[in-house]
Amino acid sequence: MSGSTANAEPRGEYIVADAGPIADLDFSSRQDFTRRDGAVFLNASRSASSGSMAFPARTICQETAARDMEPIEVGPAGVLYSHSTIHVSATRQTPYTIGYVDFPNGLRVLAQVRGIAADAGCDIPVVLDADADGWFVVPAKKEV
Amino acid sequence: MTQVHMIGAGMIPMGKHRQSSYSGLAVPAVLTALKSAGIAPKDVQSVACGHAFGGMLTAQRIVKEVGIGTVPMVNVDNACSGGATALSLGTRDILEGRAEVVLVIGVDKLTQFGGGTLPLVAEDPEVQQGMVMPAVYGMRARRFLHDRNETPATLAEVSVKARRHGKANPFAQFREDTTVEAVLASRPIADPLTLLQCCPTGDGAAAVVLVSDAYRKKLGAAGVRIAASILHAGQATSGFRNMLHPDISYHSAHDAYEQAGFGPEDLDLAELHDAFTIAELVYYEALGFCPEGEAGIFLKSGRSTYGGDLVVNPSGGLLAKGHPVGCSGVAQAVEVFWHLTGQAGARQVPDAKRALTHVTGGGIAGMDHGACTVHLFEASA
Numbered sequence: 001m002s003g004s005t006a007n008a009e010p011r012g013e014y015i016v017a018d019a020g021p022i023a024d025l026d027f028s029s030r031q032d033f034t035r036r037d038g039a040v041f042l043n044a045s046r047s048a049s050s051g052s053m054a055f056p057a058r059t060i061c062q063e064t065a066a067r068d069m070e071p072i073e074v075g076p077a078g079v080l081y082s083h084s085t086i087h088v089s090a091t092r093q094t095p096y097t098i099g100y101v102d103f104p105n106g107l108r109v110l111a112q113v114r115g116i117a118a119d120a121g122c123d124i125p126v127v128l129d130a131d132a133d134g135w136f137v138v139p140a141k142k143e144v
Numbered sequence: 145m146t147q148v149h150m151i152g153a154g155m156i157p158m159g160k161h162r163q164s165s166y167s168g169l170a171v172p173a174v175l176t177a178l179k180s181a182g183i184a185p186k187d188v189q190s191v192a193c194g195h196a197f198g199g200m201l202t203a204q205r206i207v208k209e210v211g212i213g214t215v216p217m218v219n220v221d222n223a224c225s226g227g228a229t230a231l232s233l234g235t236r237d238i239l240e241g242r243a244e245v246v247l248v249i250g251v252d253k254l255t256q257f258g259g260g261t262l263p264l265v266a267e268d269p270e271v272q273q274g275m276v277m278p279a280v281y282g283m284r285a286r287r288f289l290h291d292r293n294e295t296p297a298t299l300a301e302v303s304v305k306a307r308r309h310g311k312a313n314p315f316a317q318f319r320e321d322t323t324v325e326a327v328l329a330s331r332p333i334a335d336p337l338t339l340l341q342c343c344p345t346g347d348g349a350a351a352v353v354l355v356s357d358a359y360r361k362k363l364g365a366a367g368v369r370i371a372a373s374i375l376h377a378g379q380a381t382s383g384f385r386n387m388l389h390p391d392i393s394y395h396s397a398h399d400a401y402e403q404a405g406f407g408p409e410d411l412d413l414a415e416l417h418d419a420f421t422i423a424e425l426v427y428y429e430a431l432g433f434c435p436e437g438e439a440g441i442f443l444k445s446g447r448s449t450y451g452g453d454l455v456v457n458p459s460g461g462l463l464a465k466g467h468p469v470g471c472s473g474v475a476q477a478v479e480v481f482w483h484l485t486g487q488a489g490a491r492q493v494p495d496a497k498r499a500l501t502h503v504t505g506g507g508i509a510g511m512d513h514g515a516c517t518v519h520l521f522e523a524s525a
Contacts, residue, residue, distance in 0.1 A: 024267075025267065052382065053382050053383070054382050055382070056269050062380050062381075062382060062510065081283075081287070081384075081387075082283040082284070082286045082287040082290075082387060083283060083286060084278075084279045084282030084283045084285075084286060084334045084335050084336075084337075085282075085332070085334070085335040086274065086276060086278065086279055086282075086333075086334050087331070087332045087333055087334070087335075088260055088261055088276075088278075088333055088334075089260070089261070089274070089276065090260050090261070090263075092274060096274055098273060098274050098275065098279055099283065100283065100387075102384055106383045106384065107382055107383060108381075108382065108383055108384055108385065110269075110270045110273045110275060110509070111273070112273065112274065118332075118335045119335065119336070121286075121289075121290050122286060122287055122290040122291075123290070
């Protein structure tokens with residue numbers, strides 16, 4: 001058959017092998033961050049073939065649909081692209097602040113933001129941190 | 145190939161209609177649309193209904209009340225673009241020869257949630273982080289102030305214009321003027337956006353009748369030709385995205401102008417997706433009304449109101465008219481129909497010949513928006 005290779009898997013093998021649902025709501029076994037030497041890193045993933053990254057970690061590449069996502073760590077430093085403090089919510093305590101953080105490898109992640117003024121500007125250097133409630137970002141300490 | 149014409153339109157005044165069901169909201173809009181088209185319920189050959197929160201079989205629940213049955217009916221959710229997606233499906237039904245008379249309905253009842261922000265899908269990882277629609281636009285607004293060296297007063301001017309337009313619209317939820325000071329002093333929702341910079345919670349319904357060229361000629365009906373009908377989805381990325389440049393709206397507008405054979409400079413009015421003040425500014429640029437970077441001055445110099453380049457949101461837009469999400473795309477088409485057929489009353493855009501509608505919807509991780517629709521209309525010759 002055109003396009004087949006000598007070591008291709010037996011015809012139709014993937015139909016059953018790849019059939020299981022993805023447990024993307026299994027938060028109890030998911031570990032979103034790692035703390036090491038005082039620094040916090042996000043447990044993200046990257047496609048071995050396309051280089052496309054994802055956080056939270058995924059099993060399938062969002063660009064090419066390849067099933068070759070491998071774990072990577074991202075952080076601890078990033079830049080806060082923009083942010084907003086939310087004052088109305090039916091599901092969580094307000095106010096809270098969220099914002100998009102761009103990491104040096106190109107990954108963008110929506111983060112909980114702590115320790116910035118509601119009217120702060122954009123492009124603020126931030127670092128990852130975590131406590132019992134989970135991970136978040138705070139403004140990076142200025143170097144002296 | 146046949147052309148598609150809108151020959152009838154109707155809607156109910158938007159507001160908090162807690163005593164009405166989905167069919168209670170939509171039936172008056174349907175009957176007005178049929179009456180203005182000069183057709184009977186039994187003439188309808190296909191029904192498309194857009195909604196986001198109507199539940200199962202919304203179209204059937206509505207039209208069974210007025211004697212329409214057996215014909216194909218589809219119900220479509222595409223977040224805020226649901227109604228406009230139904231309009232797109234109805235247009236395709238006629239273009240592809242499946243029907244000659246299509247009833248398109250947009251309807252939603254947001255008071256069922258008791259107020260607050262729109263409930264997004266909790267399975268989404270960004271929603272799990274606390275994402276709500278005002279936050280998407282709050283972040284856009286923050287970036288706009290940063291990149292464009294603008295002040296929040298520019299944002300507030302959008303609401304002032306919307307309320308001024310809405311004042312003349314008997315179908316608008318808000319019909320009173322406001323001021324920049326009042327807008328900025330209203331309570332914070334998602335910084336830097338305040339309450340009067342956000343579309344209200346409300347209920348509404350709208351309906352239009354679409355027909356083929358041949359059917360319109362048979363009726364001898366006036367109307368509005370659908371010159372372009374474009375539907376796009378977003379493209380997910382896990383990397384950088386310029387929040388002031390929503391690709392989905394740029395692409396949709398580009399394709400719509402190409403399909404219609406005319407451009408933004410030819411428009412007399414537009415009803416665009418001003419769910420929040422910043423949205424209108426961003427979409428001036430995305431829809432080609434002004435060059436990128438000039439939205440603030442375009443607004444402040446009066447080019448988007450009566451006497452300007454084109455009238456943007458003569459209805460008052462989503463900010464003043466209201467935004468029952470799945471209804472909005474059809475309500476925009478109704479507004480355009482009234483202007484292009486000279487029936488818009490005190491808010492009539494003088495000598496209106498061509499118009500655009502734009503609605504884009506959905507907070508979804510990795511995409512600028514989930515769906516976007518752009519329609520272009522021209523008064524039928």
